[in-house]
Amino acid sequence: MSINRVIALILATLIIVLMGYLISQESTNVVVEKKQISQEKPIAKVVIKSEEEQKLEDLKKQAGSTLKVSNLYVVRCSSCHGKKGEGTRVAPSIMGKSQEYILKKLDDYKNDRVSNSLMKGLLNNATALQLEELAKEISNFK
Ligand code: HEC
Known part of the structure; x- marks a missing residue:
């Protein structure tokens, strides 16, 4: 009995030591692998960015500019100029115009250089920054 127990004990400790060793x-294998990955990463990034990632970024930019419409535009402008600036019966299309052109127009309305009671009333309390953002956004409508 006691010899059996001793053998069992020895076996058990052997197994535990083996498991610990494994x-x-x-x-350590995992750590080495991780190190290799983190060393390779910057190289891989540079390579990808020059081709695929650049394309992806361009796509994202395009998607962002055509799909995202700011709250300001939706609330203040879309009722007359349409969801994407395509124009309605009330107001002309403002699609496909340059940022500079739109900004100048908005500024003209706001400062009464071009009198239009509809547009002026709307722009009276818009800040210069808001006008700039609107112009930038609208110039991306397609
Ligand atoms: C109540 C209706 C209405 C709303 C709302 C409105 N507009 Fe207009 N908008 C007009 C009308 C009408 C004209 C044409 C005025 C004219 O011929 O001078 C115009 C003209 C413009 C033009 C000049 C277009 C061109 O080619 O000459 C721009 C740019 C413009 N609006 C931007 C905006 C922006 C930005 C907003 C939101 C802040 C807005 N509009 C909100 C009615 C509206």
Whole structure:
């Protein structure tokens, strides 16, 4: 009986030591792999950015400019000029115009250089920054 117990104990400790050894081996392997990955990453990034990522970024920019419409435009402008500036019966299309052109127009209305009671009333309390943002946004409508 007691010899059996001693053998069982020895076996158990052997197994535990083995398992500990295996685990420590595995974890060092993992660490090494991680190190290799983190060393390779910057190189891979540079390569990708020059081709695929650049395309992706361009696509994202395009999607952002055509799909996203600011709250300001939706609330203040879209009722007359349409959801994407395509124009309605009330107001002309403002689609496909340059940022400079739109900004100048808005500024003209606001400062009464071009009198239009509809547009002036709307722009009376818009800030210069808001006008600039609107102009930038509208110039991207397609
Ligand atoms: C109540 C209706 C109405 C709303 C709302 C409105 N507009 Fe207008 N908008 C007009 C009308 C009408 C004209 C044409 C005026 C004219 O011929 O001088 C115009 C003209 C313009 C023009 C000049 C177009 C061109 O080619 O000459 C721009 C740019 C413009 N609006 C931008 C905006 C922006 C930005 C907003 C939101 C802040 C806005 N509008 C809100 C009615 C509206």
